[in-house]
Structures are given as C-alpha cells and as structure tokens.
Amino acid sequence: MGIREGMLALxxxxxxxxxxxxxxxEVATGEAWALNVGQVYTTLQRLERDGLIEAxxxxxxxxxxxxxxxxxxxxFVEWMTQPIEPSVANRDDLSMKxxxxxxxxxxxxxxxxxxxxxSTMTALQDYQRLRAETPETDLAWxxxxxxxxYQGEAELRWLxxxxxxxxxxxxERETTITATRATTTAVTRASGSTND
Amino acid sequence: MTERIVLSMRSxxxxxxxxxQRVDALLDIDLEVAAGxxxxxxxxxxxxxxxxxxxxxxxxxxxxxxxxxxxxxxxGLDGKELALLRRRHIGFVFQEFNLLPTLKAGENISxxxxxxxxxxxxAREQAEAALNExGLDGKADRYGDELSxxxxxxxxxxxxxxxxxxxxxxxxxxxxxxxxxxxxxxQLIRSRCDAGAAGLLVTHDPGWAAFADxxxxxxDGRIESITHRSATPPTLERLEL
Numbered sequence: 362m363g364i365r366e367g368m369l370a371l372x373x374x375x376x377x378x379x380x381x382x383x384x385x386x387e388v389a390t391g392e393a394w395a396l397n398v399g400q401v402y403t404t405l406q407r408l409e410r411d412g413l414i415e416a417x418x419x420x421x422x423x424x425x426x427x428x429x430x431x432x433x434x435x436x437f438v439e440w441m442t443q444p445i446e447p448s449v450a451n452r453d454d455l456s457m458k459x460x461x462x463x464x465x466x467x468x469x470x471x472x473x474x475x476x477x478x479x480s481t482m483t484a485l486q487d488y489q490r491l492r493a494e495t496p497e498t499d500l501a502w503x504x505x506x507x508x509x510x511y512q513g514e515a516e517l518r519w520l521x522x523x524x525x526x527x528x529x530x531x532x533e534r535e536t537t538i539t540a541t542r543a544t545t546t547a548v549t550r551a552s553g554s555t556n557d
Numbered sequence: 558m559t560e561r562i563v564l565s566m567r568s569x570x571x572x573x574x575x576x577x578q579r580v581d582a583l584l585d586i587d588l589e590v591a592a593g594x595x596x597x598x599x600x601x602x603x604x605x606x607x608x609x610x611x612x613x614x615x616x617x618x619x620x621x622x623x624x625x626x627x628x629x630x631x632x633g634l635d636g637k638e639l640a641l642l643r644r645r646h647i648g649f650v651f652q653e654f655n656l657l658p659t660l661k662a663g664e665n666i667s668x669x670x671x672x673x674x675x676x677x678x679x680a681r682e683q684a685e686a687a688l689n690e691x692g693l694d695g696k697a698d699r700y701g702d703e704l705s706x707x708x709x710x711x712x713x714x715x716x717x718x719x720x721x722x723x724x725x726x727x728x729x730x731x732x733x734x735x736x737x738x739x740x741x742x743x744q745l746i747r748s749r750c751d752a753g754a755a756g757l758l759v760t761h762d763p764g765w766a767a768f769a770d771x772x773x774x775x776x777d778g779r780i781e782s783i784t785h786r787s788a789t790p791p792t793l794e795r796l797e798l
Contacts, residue, residue, distance in 0.1 A: 475781075475782060478784075479782060482763065482767060482784040483785070483786070483787055485763060485764065486772070486784070486786045486787065487787055487791035488767070489764070490786070490791055491791050491792075491793060493768075495793070502793055513764075513767070517763035518763065521601070
C-alpha cells in the first residue's frame with residue numbers, strides 16, 4: 362500500500378522517531394493520506410523484523426528512533442525503480458455487466474452504458490471542480506485529481522467505444538440475416554422450385 | 558434564485574434537403590442557458606452539435622420551433638436584425654482563426670463596440686480592461702501572430718464578452734491547444750460564466766465537457782441525456798482514500 366515504502370523513504374533521509382514519521386508522511390502526501398499511530402508502529406515493527414530498519418536512539422520517554430539499514434536502502438530503491446504492473450481490468454464489474462447484458466437480454470446493454478456514463482460524468486464534473494479550486498501548489502492533491510480526471514475520461518471514451526462496437530455488431534448481424542434471406546430467395550428462384 | 562435566461566430554444570428542429578435527401582439534423586430540442594451557467598454539448602460527429610451551435614448563435618435558422626436570445630424572439634428577424642443581435646449579445650470562440658490578423662489584440666476586442674458607435678477612446682479602454690480580465694495585461698498592441706495559441710483564445714474570449722455581450726458560444730475552443738493550455742482556457746471560460754456570462758460549449762472531449770454545469774448529449778439530432786453537476790459541491794475529504 363505504500364506506507365512501508367513511505368517509511369523507508371523518510372528514513373533514507375536520516376534517523377527519525379515514530380511520531381515524526383507519521384507527521385512527515387502526512388505532510389509529504391499533502392494530508393491526502395492520513396495515518397494513525399498504530400499503523401506507523403506496526404509498519405516499523407515489520408520493517409525492523411525484516412532487517413530493513415534498526416533501532417537507533419532512545420529518548421527520555423523511552424521511545425525509539427529508527428534508521429534505515431543498507432538492505433532497507435536497496436529494497437526502497439528497487440521498489441522505486443520498478444514499474445507498477447498495469448492492472449488488468451478484464452474482470453471488472455462494469456465489463457461483466459456489459460457482457461451479461463449482451464447475452465442475457467433482460468437488461469439492454471445500452472441501458473447499462475447510459476447509466477454508467479451519467480454516473481462517471483457526474484464524478485468527472487466533481488473532479489474538475491475540485492481541480493479548479495485546489496491551489497496549484499498542493500501537489501499531492503493535484504496529482505491525485507489529475508489521475509481521477511484521466512481515469513474518468515478514459516472510462517467515458519471506453520463506454521463510447523463499446524457502444525459503437527455493440528451497434529456495429531448488431532447492424533452486421535441484421536445485414537447478415539438480410540443477406541442470407543436474399544441469397545436463399547435467389548437460390549430458390551434459380552433452382553426453379555417456385556411457381557411464380 | 559432568479560434565473561436570467563439568456564438563450565432559450567423550444568422544440569427546435571432543423572431539416573436539410575427534402576424527399577429522399579431529407580436529413581433531420583435536429584429534432585425537438587428544448588434547451589435553456591441562464592446567466593452564470595455553462596452548458597456543454599457532446600455527442601459523436603453528425604449528432605447535430607454544430608447545427609445546434611449555429612442556431613444558438615443566430616448563424617442559422619431553425620426549420621421548426623422557437624429561439625430567443627436575451628429575451629428577443631429570433632423568428633421573423635431579417636438578416637440585418639440578426640447581425641445586430643449577434644454583435645450586441647453573442648460572442649464566438651472557435652478552434653482556430655478567431656482573430657482578424659490585420660488588427661491588434663486590443664482592436665480585435667474593441668471592434669464590436671466601435672461598430673456599435675461607442676467612442677473610440679472608450680472602446681479601447683474597455684478592451685484594455687477586458688484583456689486584464691483574461692490575464693493579458695499590456696498585450697493590447699500585439700498582433701495575432703505575436704501571441705501564443707492559448708493567448709489568442711484568451712483574446713477571443715475577452716472579445717466574446719465585451720460590452721453587453723453575455724452569450725459565449727465556443728466550438729471546440731481547445732482543439733488546437735496542448736492539454737495544459739487547453740485546461741487554462743476552459744478554466745477561463747468557466748470563470749467568465751461564474752462571473753455572469755451564459756456559456757454554450759461544444760466539445761467531443763469528456764474532460765472538457767465536465768467543466769460544465771450541465772452536459773447535454775446529442776444523438777441523431779435529439780437530446781439523449783443531460784447530466785447535471787452534483788447539487789452539493791464536492792470536497793476533497795469525500796474522495797475517501
């Protein structure tokens with residue numbers, strides 16, 4: 362989820378106490394990602410168990426500060442420089458709904474598409490509004506809003522595209538049926554089996 | 558809330574050709590745009606977007622239905638009267654070729670005022686103020702080719718809303734611009750509408766359409782759907798990460 366890597370990134374900068382890490386993590390993510398103290402300490406314990414960080418100093422309240430180990434440093438750099446695997450959306454709910462609509466015939470695929478399009482457009486309107494209101498300097502929120510805007514746009518384009526495909530497929534099916542009928546009639550006539 | 562309706566279309570239809578050649582470009586369109594509102598028109602090519610914008614801008618007349626702009630019914634007006642109404646109330650922003658190349662930015666903006674008999678010094682002063690409003694202070698003496706694409710669109714927006722004009726009609730205004738410049742132009746259109754203009758934006762781009770209060774989707778000349786902005790303003794907290 363990135364909390365682990367976030368802690369490593371902050372510790373790569375120098376030794377820190379848990380409460381410092383919580384605060385700095387929130388600042389770095391523009392408060393967009395709130396953490397509770399429990400999450401921080403659980404994460405630190407796991408990192409220490411895995412040998413990625415180690416206890417450094419103890420203050421007068423018996424709290425430990427931590428520092429990153431060489432192995433921790435390597436793990437962090439490796440994580441940062443690896444691409445994120447693209448998430449495969451071939452089994453998401455929306456694709457599933459559209460496919461089921463096309464096969465079951467109870468609800469028209471066009472209805473599924475229209476309902477989704479309206480909902481995604483409303484969300485996109487919200488994101489654009491928030492983007493206009495958020496100060497440019499608020500990089501963490503901007504990064505997130507940009508992403509949401511592009512995801513929304515992509516979904517709307519995809520909906521248009523599949524709508525086209527469904528229409529095209531049904532037109533072709535009709536054309537094929539008509540063509541088959543025409544051929545059958547022509548063949549029947551040519552074979553002289555009709556009496557007209 | 559008293560809504561001031563700037564553009565009103567009632568049962569508007571537009572047909573081209575007749576007999577087997579007949580094409581219904583628009584069918585039974587009901588649309589109102591109030592001051593302070595931005596409405597986007599979307600739909601695939603051939604859905605009637607441009608025809609609708611041309612009728613809204615009094616560049617074309619409907620075959621059926623009624624249309625009024627700033628309270629004036631357009632049905633029955635002759636060419637000269639329509640031209641006057643356009644000059645007084647309507648501003649256009651297109652994808653490209655918005656400015657008269659032989660005129661400076663300031664002159665492009667003051668031209669409609671001068672044509673309406675506003676004294677030159679007064680018209681130029683209003684043009685300067687309009688340039689300030691779109692973030693182009695001090696650029697009144699630049700010619701179109703001395704401005705960037707984004708700046709030219711800003712000049713076009715300033716001119717579209719000069720004087721008492723308050724109906725802004727934009728046809729793919731970001732089509733020739735990069736993403737970032739396009740966004741700032743859309744934000745400018747949005748803020749001009751927030752400041753009281755009525756805007757109608759034709760775009761095929763869902764991201765730009767989402768700047769509008771209402772997104773009207775056309776299909777085969779009819780309104781297929783209308784998506785409204787959320788009634789309660791969104792907040793970052795509600796994104797729930």
